[in-house]
Amino acid sequence: MPYLVRRILTLLLTVLFVVLLTFSVFRIIPGNPALTILGPEASDEQIALLEAKLGTDRPLPEQFASWMRGVAGLDFGDSLRFSEPVLHLIGSRFPVTLSLALLALLLTTVTAIPLGIAAARSKGKAVDIIISIGSQIGLAIPSFWMGIILILLFALTLKWFSVSAYVPWSENPLLAFKSLLLPSVALALPQIAIVVRYLRTTMLEQLHLDYVRTARSKGLKESTVYYKHVLKNALLPVVTIVGINFGELLAGSLVVEQVFTLPGLGGLLITGIGNRDYPLVQGMVLMIAFIVITTNFIVDLSYRWLDPKIRLK
Numbered sequence: 547m548p549y550l551v552r553r554i555l556t557l558l559l560t561v562l563f564v565v566l567l568t569f570s571v572f573r574i575i576p577g578n579p580a581l582t583i584l585g586p587e588a589s590d591e592q593i594a595l596l597e598a599k600l601g602t603d604r605p606l607p608e609q610f611a612s613w614m615r616g617v618a619g620l621d622f623g624d625s626l627r628f629s630e631p632v633l634h635l636i637g638s639r640f641p642v643t644l645s646l647a648l649l650a651l652l653l654t655t656v657t658a659i660p661l662g663i664a665a666a667r668s669k670g671k672a673v674d675i676i677i678s679i680g681s682q683i684g685l686a687i688p689s690f691w692m693g694i695i696l697i698l699l700f701a702l703t704l705k706w707f708s709v710s711a712y713v714p715w716s717e718n719p720l721l722a723f724k725s726l727l728l729p730s731v732a733l734a735l736p737q738i739a740i741v742v743r744y745l746r747t748t749m750l751e752q753l754h755l756d757y758v759r760t761a762r763s764k765g766l767k768e769s770t771v772y773y774k775h776v777l778k779n780a781l782l783p784v785v786t787i788v789g790i791n792f793g794e795l796l797a798g799s800l801v802v803e804q805v806f807t808l809p810g811l812g813g814l815l816i817t818g819i820g821n822r823d824y825p826l827v828q829g830m831v832l833m834i835a836f837i838v839i840t841t842n843f844i845v846d847l848s849y850r851w852l853d854p855k856i857r858l859k
Contacts, residue, residue, distance in 0.1 A: 550847070557843045564835045569613050572824055573606065583626065583822045600824065622829030627821040632829035635814060640833075642810035643803065645715065646726055647795040650733035655788065658738045662745025662784075663772060669750060677742060684739030689798045693732035693805040700728060712808050729806045733798050737791045744787050748780040789845030793838035 580596040581588065597603040601612055616622060622632035665677040687695075701707045707728050713721035752758065753776060761771045803812035811830060818826035 553843060553846055557839060560839050561836060564839065565614065565617055565832065566610075568828055568832050568835070569610055572828055573609070583824075617832065622832070623825035625818070625823055625826040627817060627823045627826065632826050635826065636811070636829060636833055639809060639811050639814045641715070642712065642808055643796065643799050643812070645722075646730055646733065646799045646803070646808065646810065647792065649723075649726055649730040650737065650795050650799070651788070651792055653730055653734040654737040654741060654791070657734070658741035659745065659777075659784075661738070662742045662749065663777065665742060665746040666749035666753070667772065674746075677746075681739040681742050684735045687735070689732050689736060690801050690805050692735055693729060693802050696728045696732055697805070709806060726808075729799075729802045729808060732805070733795055733802055737788075737795065740791065741784060741787060745780060745784050748783050749776055752776045752780050785845055785848055789841055792841045796834055796837065 580593045580600060580602065584592055584596060594603070601609050604612075620633055622636075624630065625632050625635055628635060661677050665674045668674045697709055701709045707724065709728075712725045715722040749772075758771060758776060761775050762768075799810065800812035800815055802808075803810040804816070807813075811834075815827065815830050817823070818830065
């Protein structure tokens with residue numbers, strides 16, 4: 547079976563498992579969801595009406611079949627809190643969260659790769675020590691705490707940025723970028739530290755292999771050896787880390803958005819949980835899981851470009 551077909555089948559099976567798991571988790575939670583939402587003072591008639599709306603009054607196989615039909619048609623039902631389709635609510639908030647995660651991923655990539663190369667080329671020297679110390683600090687400070695520090699320093703003290711002033715990309719791209727820069731930096735710093743450490747380690751491992759000695763013996767410049775040969779081979783595990791970290795960036799952005807009061811999925815999820823809005827929470831969990839699964843699928847495909855040997859297997 548071709549590699550691409552196997553990966554697509556794996557993707558579909560994973561999505562099916564996530565759908566089943568999402569459905570099951572919200573069904574095995576103890577208690578009556580309708581009673582939990584309405585409160586103990588609700589009448590039996592009110593509870594029965596809400597159960598019919600949620601579909602919890604039907605047998606589990608019928609509930610699952612209905613849920614699968616809705617998911618297949620991208621219909622996650624209506625939000626109990628906002629009385630709007632869940633997909634519409636997610637779509638209105640998702641661009642903010644996605645922009646934040648992608649900008650953080652971009653900052654991670656363009657910052658971590660040069661720093662990782664510099665640390666590997668300067669092993670044991672001052673540059674390597676400084677980068678290593680910075681990486682340890684980046685790993686030790688949580689994103690939300692880093693966000694608070696950035697607000698205190700750049701927004702309240704230096705007044706270079708304005709907090710609580712998100713501007714959509716469609717209105718003003720420059721102001722939109724400025725409103726997302728601080729939260730994206732807060733998200734990116736721990737990821738930069740992780741990628742720098744992995745890249746430094748993998749590059750140092752590659753430098754001891756035979757092909758590097760062969761390249762140097764041919765008289766190639768040191769920069770050519772590093773950037774054309776060593777870096778490409780060292781990127782394979784780094785791409786894996788970056789792909790996995792994209793899911794962490796999405797999850798972390800939900801918290802950082804609250805620190806910077808951004809109108810993204812974070813506030814929507816907290817509102818859904820606080821109001822026991824099960825259709826909304828289910829839809830958001832499934833959507834985020836699908837994005838993470840798709841990202842990992844793209845990372846798997848990128849291996850074939852980074853390592854031609856995978857194409858032969």
